[in-house]
Amino acid sequence: MVNKVFGRKLSAHHIEYRKLAETAEMGSVSRGQLIGLARKLEMAGLIKETEAKLLLVLLNTASTSSFEKGGVPIVFKSNYCLSNEICRSESRVSILLSSLYDCGLVVMRDSGNFKRYSSRSRSNGIITACGIDLRILVARYHELKQKIDEVLEAQSKQKDALHCFQGLVRQIKASYASIETTPFTSLLFSRMQKIIHIIGRPAKASVGKLHKAIGLFQWILERFLKQKTAKTKYRHFADEMHIEYTTLNLNCNCNKAYEKIEKSKTENTLPSKNSKSLQIKPELLAQALPNVAMFMKHGLQSERDLIGSMEFLATMKGISSHAVESAKKTMGTKKAALAIAIIFEKHCKELVKSSGGYLRGMIAKENRGELYLERSFYALLNEAFEEKLNDWRVQKTEKNDLTKSNDQKSSLFKSELNEVLKTLKMPINSKQFV
Numbered sequence: 001m002v003n004k005v006f007g008r009k010l011s012a013h014h015i016e017y018r019k020l021a022e023t024a025e026m027g028s029v030s031r032g033q034l035i036g037l038a039r040k041l042e043m044a045g046l047i048k049e050t051e052a053k054l055l056l057v058l059l060n061t062a063s064t065s066s067f068e069k070g071g072v073p074i075v076f077k078s079n080y081c082l083s084n085e086i087c088r089s090e091s092r093v094s095i096l097l098s099s100l101y102d103c104g105l106v107v108m109r110d111s112g113n114f115k116r117y118s119s120r121s122r123s124n125g126i127i128t129a130c131g132i133d134l135r136i137l138v139a140r141y142h143e144l145k146q147k148i149d150e151v152l153e154a155q156s157k158q159k160d161a162l163h164c165f166q167g168l169v170r171q172i173k174a175s176y177a178s179i180e181t182t183p184f185t186s187l188l189f190s191r192m193q194k195i196i197h198i199i200g201r202p203a204k205a206s207v208g209k210l211h212k213a214i215g216l217f218q219w220i221l222e223r224f225l226k227q228k229t230a231k232t233k234y235r236h237f238a239d240e241m242h243i244e245y246t247t248l249n250l251n252c253n254c255n256k257a258y259e260k261i262e263k264s265k266t267e268n269t270l271p272s273k274n275s276k277s278l279q280i281k282p283e284l285l286a287q288a289l290p291n292v293a294m295f296m297k298h299g300l301q302s303e304r305d306l307i308g309s310m311e312f313l314a315t316m317k318g319i320s321s322h323a324v325e326s327a328k329k330t331m332g333t334k335k336a337a338l339a340i341a342i343i344f345e346k347h348c349k350e351l352v353k354s355s356g357g358y359l360r361g362m363i364a365k366e367n368r369g370e371l372y373l374e375r376s377f378y379a380l381l382n383e384a385f386e387e388k389l390n391d392w393r394v395q396k397t398e399k400n401d402l403t404k405s406n407d408q409k410s411s412l413f414k415s416e417l418n419e420v421l422k423t424l425k426m427p428i429n430s431k432q433f434v
Helices: 012-022 031-044 049-061 079-086 090-103 135-139 141-178 183-199 207-232 250-254 256-268 282-288 290-295 303-308 310-316 321-331 333-348 355-368 373-423
Strands: 117-120 126-130
Touching: 012 090, 012 135, 031 049, 031 135, 031 141, 049 079, 049 090, 079 090, 135 141, 141 183, 141 207, 183 207, 183 290, 183 333, 207 290, 282 290, 282 303, 282 373, 290 310, 290 333, 303 310, 303 333, 310 321, 310 333, 321 333, 321 355, 333 355, 333 373
Parallel strands: none
Antiparallel strands: 117 126
16 A cells, blocks of 8 residues: 655755745835746746746735735635636646745645635734745845846847857858858868857857857958958059158067067077078068968068967967977977978868878978978979969960850851852842832
């Protein structure tokens, strides 16, 4: 035979809630404030819609004076009456009350026969009461309000980050569709898709993950816009003298501090005995390393730009910081920066699979005195020149084919016209037309 236990479960935290309700300072919180708190509990997702509806019915049932000083807000309505007000069954109301009791939003004071009533004295004062005690809401008002504010603030941050994330994804897709597809833009778009795959469902992702993705997407969008506006730059300059209103050699004066820092860096590094000073013209850097120039914020104009972005380029291609430091020690700062830039360019052109392994191979060659970076650089420059030459040849052949086809059409038209004119018989006597 099964022994059924009737009534509600009573545990340690239920007893604590009862004690807390008895110590509530009545008069400190009004009924209107508690009604607003109940609505915000539903907005924050701390309670369900039907639970919030039942809690509002209980608060509206209790009188306003019962929440003032000396009052006792206890509801004596039966489950039948409450079920009619919220349009639910009696058993459902009992389950909802138990749920609110477990959350510490009401205190259930049940009698022996589970009836709700009050025993009053001659002066109409309540001596004992068996019903739904709402004093726990007064005691926990500030605690619940702080909890609701934290949850709503977190939800607001999540919503803002989600909107920004989705907007950046739309902008990147639109920019990718509007520009010419290159290996660089395809690489950026694949990175964006990989980030979206890692994030998964954006609505369920944390705010930290979304903010990291937003930072990366903003950087990708800047590169897309730079790629888009690079073709609209005006490159035809007038052959006239420009009057200089600024101080001469201003760049030299401004960059002295930077040069001192770079000089101290190069002095600290220990280049190999076999290394020679590289003889590469600065204007050739952007021609030989176009993909590297695209990743630069202000373009690639000198070796100093390569040195400043060396660690960034290494991180983009998965080269460890230890490998970069060892390259600086063995090659020197300038040579290491050029080596990493060459590896970056070759990796973008799919000539190199493992960037870190390729750099360590360069370090080993430098130790043996067999590393010639100038050859690799001029090979990339020659390859870029050949690509431009091939494009020019293709355009020229297309133009020649077009002109040939037009000539053939015109000659064919002339021959057909001559044949038609021969077949026509012109009248001999002009009087026939009179």
